[in-house]
Amino acid sequence: MEIIKNGKNEKPLIRVEKLSKHFGVTIALNEVSFEIPKGVICGLVGENGSGKSTFASIFAGIIEETKGEIYFEDKLWKPCDVLEAQKNGVAMIVQETGTIENITVAENIFLGQEMLFSNGLFISRKKMFAAAQEILDDLEISSFRADTPTHRLDMQGRKLVEIAKAMYWKPKVFTVDETTTVLSHTGRQLLYSLMKKLTNNGTTVIFISHDLEELEEQCDIISVLRDGEFVGTLKREEFDTDRLKQMMIGRNLEGNYYHADDEGYSDEVVLRAENITTLEDLLCFNIELHKGEVLGIGGLSDCGMHTLGKALFGAEKVLDGKVNLGDGTVIDNTKTAVEHKMGYMSKNRDKESLALNATVKENIVSIAHDVNRMFGPIISFKKEAGYAKKQIKDLSIKCASPNHLVSTLSGGNKQKIVFGKWMGVDSQIIIMDCPTRGVDIGVKAAMYKLIYDMKKSGKSILLISEELPELIGMSDRIIIMRDGEISAEIQRSEGFNEQKLIDAMI
Numbered sequence: 001m002e003i004i005k006n007g008k009n010e011k012p013l014i015r016v017e018k019l020s021k022h023f024g025v026t027i028a029l030n031e032v033s034f035e036i037p038k039g040v041i042c043g044l045v046g047e048n049g050s051g052k053s054t055f056a057s058i059f060a061g062i063i064e065e066t067k068g069e070i071y072f073e074d075k076l077w078k079p080c081d082v083l084e085a086q087k088n089g090v091a092m093i094v095q096e097t098g099t100i101e102n103i104t105v106a107e108n109i110f111l112g113q114e115m116l117f118s119n120g121l122f123i124s125r126k127k128m129f130a131a132a133q134e135i136l137d138d139l140e141i142s143s144f145r146a147d148t149p150t151h152r153l154d155m156q157g158r159k160l161v162e163i164a165k166a167m168y169w170k171p172k173v174f175t176v177d178e179t180t181t182v183l184s185h186t187g188r189q190l191l192y193s194l195m196k197k198l199t200n201n202g203t204t205v206i207f208i209s210h211d212l213e214e215l216e217e218q219c220d221i222i223s224v225l226r227d228g229e230f231v232g233t234l235k236r237e238e239f240d241t242d243r244l245k246q247m248m249i250g251r252n253l254e255g256n257y258y259h260a261d262d263e264g265y266s267d268e269v270v271l272r273a274e275n276i277t278t279l280e281d282l283l284c285f286n287i288e289l290h291k292g293e294v295l296g297i298g299g300l301s302d303c304g305m306h307t308l309g310k311a312l313f314g315a316e317k318v319l320d321g322k323v324n325l326g327d328g329t330v331i332d333n334t335k336t337a338v339e340h341k342m343g344y345m346s347k348n349r350d351k352e353s354l355a356l357n358a359t360v361k362e363n364i365v366s367i368a369h370d371v372n373r374m375f376g377p378i379i380s381f382k383k384e385a386g387y388a389k390k391q392i393k394d395l396s397i398k399c400a401s402p403n404h405l406v407s408t409l410s411g412g413n414k415q416k417i418v419f420g421k422w423m424g425v426d427s428q429i430i431i432m433d434c435p436t437r438g439v440d441i442g443v444k445a446a447m448y449k450l451i452y453d454m455k456k457s458g459k460s461i462l463l464i465s466e467e468l469p470e471l472i473g474m475s476d477r478i479i480i481m482r483d484g485e486i487s488a489e490i491q492r493s494e495g496f497n498e499q500k501l502i503d504a505m506i
């Protein structure tokens, strides 16, 4: 494809020819051919498991193709590893965390490149920190410094470190894989303006996202993958949300998938936090969740909402105050919470919600012992296998077999497992922290329907989300938090106003 930019015809910077990648029996990419020009933001979209990260990982030198070629700047591109790709101008921000916790920000930025600051005998940490700080300043990142220990940063902070690390290499191609879902509004704006700045200077950005609105706003072209095959590329003037959905799914996805009615909820309180104080974030915080309620919690990423979710599930130490169920049971540990039919989906999926080195089946059945008992404490393996199969089918989890390791699944399919795990055990109260992170629109619709069905059957959901449309679309009541306190509380019946919610956040 030739694209006209500033009146000039630009030759493709990247040419992909019949690229295939097989993981055992799974065909992640099947003879994919397409082109990406220089100096554009190219969106890459497709359902979960359609092969987006696989393509990006081959290009970035993380994995090797099975067949086919990529040409970069008209030369065959076959980096032997990430470092070689980076040195030749290809940098990538991976979907999950790509930083190491127990070193500083500067050490993460220059990991493997420490010799740059060596005088032959010693490595000058002072020089390394100064160079890292310069990159952070250039990016206008002020929420932490080069000498900050990385473990002190939240997910957004760690992503910003990865972005800074990529910028050191002055990339010709900068790939951003599903990153915006962990960034707050400010973090996203920072990334968007960086992408614009880079493309103005001739860099190509490959931007992987499930958010079609975001893609249409940010990209110059959008390429679509479906089931490992290339479907097509749309230029900006051709962008059309329904057409993109059609290209992704192969059929029209119609209807409003949010819950539209104001059906209210019971007065009965099922979960209550009284004056809870945690080490960080929360000070004398009060909240009540009712039977049959979807209570949305929103705010900027550091407002304390993620800590609140953990504290309510007994996964965060409460220094003062208490969390209890409607019947008075005190929730101060996760075991009690699970025994009392509470569920929790962490935003930090890979670290807190999944056992990556266990199989799909093992993860799904891990909390479903009661459901799969034969008699007494004896578990029926047959029941377990059937149970896992049902969850895989109901949530269209794309995996070659229930016995495959979860670590081999695409990001969105991992998220579906977390969702399915708690849905199957009849949890009466579920705390969901960013439950639809990284899932495609088709599955999102299915998840929203399940949440709505749970509400209608009298279950209670605390929906922590950084997506305003999701909060507005799904909640009966929205609480906005700022600096660990409630800054606004609005009922669906009063009408949710997006601007009012944003004003309460900042």
Ligand SMILES: Nc1ncnc2c1ncn2[C@@H]1O[C@H](COP(=O)(O)OP(=O)(O)OP(=O)(O)O)[C@@H](O)[C@H]1O
Pocket (backbone or CB within 6 Å): 023, 024, 026, 027, 028, 046, 047, 048, 049, 050, 051, 052, 053, 054, 055, 178, 398, 399, 407, 408, 409, 410, 411, 412, 413, 438
């Ligand atoms: N290391 C691996 N071993 C086995 N299968 C894998 C491996 N990595 C990816 N796959 C499979 O390849 C397919 C494509 O995965 P990929 O991560 O590229 O999808 P994706 O489009 O990025 O999805 P998502 O939007 O969910 O992130 C999936 O079926 C996935 O399970």
